[in-house]
Amino acid sequence: MRITRLAAVLACALPLIVASAPAALAAPAAVGLGSVIPAPIEVHPHGSAFKITKTTVIEAPRSAFDVADRLAEALRQTTGYRLRVVSHAPGHAKVISLRTGARLGPEAYRLSVRRDGISLQARDNAGLFAGVQTLRQLVPLRGPFTVAGGDIADKPRFGYRGAMLDIARHFHTPAEIKRYIDEISQFKVNYLHLHLSDDQGWRIQIDSWPRLTTVGGAAGTGVDGVGGGFLTKADYRDLVRYAASRYVTIVPEIDMPGHVNAAQVAYPELTCDGVAPRPRTDIDVGYSSLCIGKEITYRFVEDVIRELAALTPGPYLHIGGDEAHATTEADYIAFQQRVLPLVAKYGKKAYGWNEITQAPAAHNAVAQYWGLSRENASLAAAVAQGTKVIMSPANLAYVDQKYDPSTRLGLSWAGFIEVQKAYDWDPGTHVAGVPESAVLGLEAPLWSETLRSIDDIEFMAFPRIAALAELGWSPSRDWESFRTRLGAYGPRWTARGVDFYPSPQIDWAR
Numbered sequence: 001m002r003i004t005r006l007a008a009v010l011a012c013a014l015p016l017i018v019a020s021a022p023a024a025l026a027a028p029a030a031v032g033l034g035s036v037i038p039a040p041i042e043v044h045p046h047g048s049a050f051k052i053t054k055t056t057v058i059e060a061p062r063s064a065f066d067v068a069d070r071l072a073e074a075l076r077q078t079t080g081y082r083l084r085v086v087s088h089a090p091g092h093a094k095v096i097s098l099r100t101g102a103r104l105g106p107e108a109y110r111l112s113v114r115r116d117g118i119s120l121q122a123r124d125n126a127g128l129f130a131g132v133q134t135l136r137q138l139v140p141l142r143g144p145f146t147v148a149g150g151d152i153a154d155k156p157r158f159g160y161r162g163a164m165l166d167i168a169r170h171f172h173t174p175a176e177i178k179r180y181i182d183e184i185s186q187f188k189v190n191y192l193h194l195h196l197s198d199d200q201g202w203r204i205q206i207d208s209w210p211r212l213t214t215v216g217g218a219a220g221t222g223v224d225g226v227g228g229g230f231l232t233k234a235d236y237r238d239l240v241r242y243a244a245s246r247y248v249t250i251v252p253e254i255d256m257p258g259h260v261n262a263a264q265v266a267y268p269e270l271t272c273d274g275v276a277p278r279p280r281t282d283i284d285v286g287y288s289s290l291c292i293g294k295e296i297t298y299r300f301v302e303d304v305i306r307e308l309a310a311l312t313p314g315p316y317l318h319i320g321g322d323e324a325h326a327t328t329e330a331d332y333i334a335f336q337q338r339v340l341p342l343v344a345k346y347g348k349k350a351y352g353w354n355e356i357t358q359a360p361a362a363h364n365a366v367a368q369y370w371g372l373s374r375e376n377a378s379l380a381a382a383v384a385q386g387t388k389v390i391m392s393p394a395n396l397a398y399v400d401q402k403y404d405p406s407t408r409l410g411l412s413w414a415g416f417i418e419v420q421k422a423y424d425w426d427p428g429t430h431v432a433g434v435p436e437s438a439v440l441g442l443e444a445p446l447w448s449e450t451l452r453s454i455d456d457i458e459f460m461a462f463p464r465i466a467a468l469a470e471l472g473w474s475p476s477r478d479w480e481s482f483r484t485r486l487g488a489y490g491p492r493w494t495a496r497g498v499d500f501y502p503s504p505q506i507d508w509a510r
């Protein structure tokens with residue numbers, strides 16, 4: 001048979017051959033089931049891919065519509081399809097089904113992908129939300145929108161996977177904070193610690209002490225005299241609600257007895273000599289202290305704790321406690337002994353930087369470890385008395401530190417932190433005398449001395465937050481696997497306009 005006739009025959013036959021091929025022969029899913037960050041506990045690729053098309057629907061109980069809407073929003077953005085959310089899908093429809101009530105642990109989920117449907121099961125909506133973050137990463141950025149076939153079973157190693165944003169050195173607006181919540185929640189980060197007060201500014205409205213914000217949050221308060229502003233109670237409540245819809249819990253911090261210059265400028269009676277200190281726009285630390293011997297100090301502290309606790313549905317209230325170099329050790333302990341119990345009085349769990357462990361009252365508090373060393377006798381002793389720990393070692397988890405000497409933004413007192421350094425450590429065994437059973441999880445602080453915009457936040461936070469999120473969620477770590485998955489993830493940040501740092505340690509996909 002002449003070539004031309006053979007070609008003609010094939011040309012006729014080919015469409016029939018392809019059209020009749022089982023879906024298994026359809027374009028293989030462009031995203032591997034094992035490409036998720038943080039890495040799930042169990043990934044079993046098998047069977048045919050699921051193809052999302054314009055007729056795909058998302059089926060969920062009405063009680064899970066909030067989560068289903070998050071998934072629909074994300075997939076509409078990627079696919080351009082309508083993706084209706086329904087409580088009962090029509091018989092013929094291809095369905096992504098979300099179900100709660102499964103016998104699974106907190107935040108755990110099971111994801112099953114088959115040719116004719118996707119099933120996501122969890123105990124509750126928090127687990128569904130975690131599974132939705134995984135599913136989003138399995139959908140290619142460009143069509144055909146096939147999701148690799150197989151099963152994923154997943155749950156977190158630690159219950160506390162946090163990010164901290166300092167809005168005191170530089171005030172970041174609610175819109176910027178919401179954008180940060182959108183991004184960190186995609187890596188299953190579930191706590192956002194807001195550093196609300198410091199020497200340069202006071203950023204949360206307190207009704208009983210109004211000058212804290214009218215003076216401490218005025219224009220011109222902030223490092224270099226820029227970044228003034230503050231959260232009204234309405235702003236804060238709205239942020240709490242927004243964070244909760246992404247299954248992120250807000251942790252407010254009022255730092256004391258140090259880091260209080262802005263409060264003392266607003267209320268000179270909070271100093272021992274009654275003289276207002278000068279406003280500060282530099283980045284020195286350790287020069288301010290509440291007046292430990294004056295009763296007004298404890299009225300102030302209790303009023304602030306009371307109002308903040310009333311605004312905060314989350315379990316934690318952070319009272320700082322770091323770098324109190326202008327407070328004597330005896331005064332510091334006396335202060336903590338009076339103040340830590342006030343947090344419990346208003347129904348919250350006391351939480352502070354690890355210096356609080358000098359005070360016996362810290363035995364039922366949470367200590368945030370920010371030291372550079374893998375030894376800390378005071379922390380280990382407190383842990384032996386019941387203190388729980390959040391790991392934030394400054395030389396590994398402080399994402400305000402420069403990546404390398406060439407990084408325009410950030411500080412470097414704790415050393416340079418490239419992505420691999422942020423990834424290659426274990427929160428469960430990091431400090432001698434602090435067993436995994438005492439570790440609630442980890443947190444990545446982002447201090448804002450050198451930040452001015454959401455782009456600056458994103459550049460310093462990503463990709464290191466992705467690395468730290470994996471340390472908090474996944475059972476073990478594998479740098480080669482992580483760097484490969486991270487390289488493939490890059491285009492997702494680009495597609496969302498996230499100004500991440502293109503680390504030279506990573507082979508970034510285009």
Ligand code: IFG
Pocket residue numbers: 285322323353370398400411447
């Ligand atoms: N240490 C101070 C922060 C901030 C930080 C910048 C803690 C707990 C240096 N305290 O970290 O206020 O200035 O890297």
